[in-house]
Amino acid sequence: MMKSLYSARKRRNAIAMALALAATLFGVTWLVLILGKLLWEGFSGLSSSVFTEMTPPPGSDGGLLNPIMGSLIMTGIAVAIGTPIGIFAGTYMAEYGRHDRLTSVIRFINDILLSAPSIVIGLFIYEIMVYPMGHFSGWAGAVALAVMVIPVVVRTTEDMLNLVPNQMREAAFALGLPRAFVIRHVSYKAARAGMITGILLAIARISGETAPLLFTALNNQFWNTNLNAPVSSLPIVIFQFALSPYENWQKLAWTGALIITMAVLALSIGARTLAASRKQQ
Incomplete structure (x- = not known):
């Protein structure tokens, strides 16, 4: 049996x-x-011209300089906007209102935003920015990406601060230090690697987003650093060139996809390296 x-x-x-x-x-x-x-x-299709020449007209050779710079500018602004908001919100949830009802509400809303389709976010920014302004713009694209950065940073900041032992805070409080000082010099220092990891993951998430930029920044065939006008971006150019019947555009689309993939891979490796270094401490 x-x-x-x-x-x-x-x-x-x-x-x-x-x-x-x-x-x-x-x-x-x-x-x-x-x-x-x-x-x-x-x-x-990878060559030096990809990083030094503008996107070409149909049937001509060129590069991806303007969409690369447009993506870098909008991503940088999105991180500059979303990171402080996410860190402050995560800090409140972990340090000030850990057991408050408001924290539960914020966490619930953040989870919804974290899983929201990016095209819905793009449509929302279109309604509140693009439509009232009457035109597409790089600012709208940056704000749409910032909305996607915030929930990632909020979640990682809260989780990393919750992992900091309370004994470290209590020891600092016993010395008479104010809460703000303890958060900056004790909690943030202990959770720094994890918080930076969250920021890198947020950058990796928005690097290849196409849908929100279609509703906000749209595209620009020419060199443009005026964020009050349509701005070119690498994901949009890949989308446009990949669907075109021109062989040179299709080759640039593959090269652009390779650049985004390598950038996301580098960010992911950096995030994992920071996470591993934190575990060893």
Whole structure:
């Protein structure tokens, strides 16, 4: 009886392991195929002109300088807007109102915003900024990306500050230090690596977003640093060039996709490195 029961469990375990392995191989195979195609097509079009020349007209050679700079500008502004708001909100939730009802409400809303489709965020910014202004703009694009940065930074800031042992705060309070000083010099210092990791993850999330920029910054075929007008961005140019019938545009689309992928990979590696260094401390 026991032997037959053991054999049945062993068979079920073998079947489960085989299914898990098959699912893993299925997913990894598609990942390898996608990355292989991206690397092959992307590197074939990679050259110095990609970073020094503007997007070309149909049938001509050119580069991606203006969309790269547009993406960097809007991403930088989005991080500058969203990071302080996210850090302050996460700090309140972890340090001042850990057990308040308001904190539960903020956390619930933040979770909804964290999982909200990016196209909905873009449509919302279109309604409150683009439509009243009467035109698309880089400012609207930056604000849309900032709205996506905030929930990521809020979640990571709160989680990292909650991991700081209360004994460290109590020791600082016992010395007569004010709460603001304790937060800046004790809590933030202990949670610094995790908070920076959250910021890097937020940047990685918005780096390849296309949908919100379609409703806000739109696109610009020419060099433009005026954020009160439509601004080019790398995801939008990839979307436009990939759907075009022109071979040179399609090649630039693959190269742009490779640039975004490598940037996101670098940010992810940096985030994991910081997380690993925090665990070793």
